[in-house]
Amino acid sequence: MRKRILxxxxxxxxxKRTQMILEKHYNVLLAESGNEALRKLKSEKVxxxxxxxxxxVMDGLETFKRMKESFIEIPVIFLTASGYExxxxxxxxxxxxxxxxxxxxxxxxxxxxxxxxxxx
Numbered sequence: 001m002r003k004r005i006l007x008x009x010x011x012x013x014x015x016k017r018t019q020m021i022l023e024k025h026y027n028v029l030l031a032e033s034g035n036e037a038l039r040k041l042k043s044e045k046v047x048x049x050x051x052x053x054x055x056x057v058m059d060g061l062e063t064f065k066r067m068k069e070s071f072i073e074i075p076v077i078f079l080t081a082s083g084y085e086x087x088x089x090x091x092x093x094x095x096x097x098x099x100x101x102x103x104x105x106x107x108x109x110x111x112x113x114x115x116x117x118x119x120x
Contacts, residue, residue, distance in 0.1 A: 002027045003117055004045060008037040008063065009052040009079065014102065018050060021106045022113065034063030041072050048116050050100075053080045053087050061087070064094055075116045079104075 007018045008031045019028045029044060031037040035058060037049070049067075053060040064076055078091040078099040088099050097119045098112050 003047040004029060005048050005050060005113065006031060006037060006040060006044075006046045007050045008032075008034065008055075008060070009050075010055040011052075014052070014079075018109065021109055025110065026113070034058030034060065034066070037063055038066055038070070041067065041074070042070070046074055048113060049074055049076045050113070051076050051078050053078050053091065061090055061094070064091070064096065068095070075119045077112055077116050 004027045005022055006029045007015055009015050009018070010032055012032070015030045015032065019030060022028050029040055029046065031040055034055060037051070040046070051060040051063060060078055067074070067076070075097045078088070078096050079102055080087055080099060081102040091099055097116045100109060100112050
């Protein structure tokens with residue numbers, strides 16, 4: 001059975017691009033906000049989350065904290081366009097399995113997802 005990846009990003013182009021890269025190998029779910037991601041995580045089986053850090057209303061770090069509070073233990077790879085080292089450090093300290101700076105190369109995304117799924 002194919003693994004399911006939830007991609008969370010407020011930018012529709014980023015969602016579509018990431019989906020195109022991943023859908024050859026995985027079932028891909030999309031969410032445009034932290035709240036939508038949390039709803040999907042409660043109703044769907046997900047094997048890994050790709051989570052954008054910079055989103056309006058609820059950023060990726062807050063979304064991740066709420067996942068933990070709800071005992072949702074799924075490997076998370078943070079996506080960041082900013083590259084702020086503090087954000088990356090915080091994400092890793094919270095338990096993220098990895099991070100990836102946007103824009104990323106497709107091969108690098110697939111490699112990190114494979115590594116992240118091994119953390120499962």
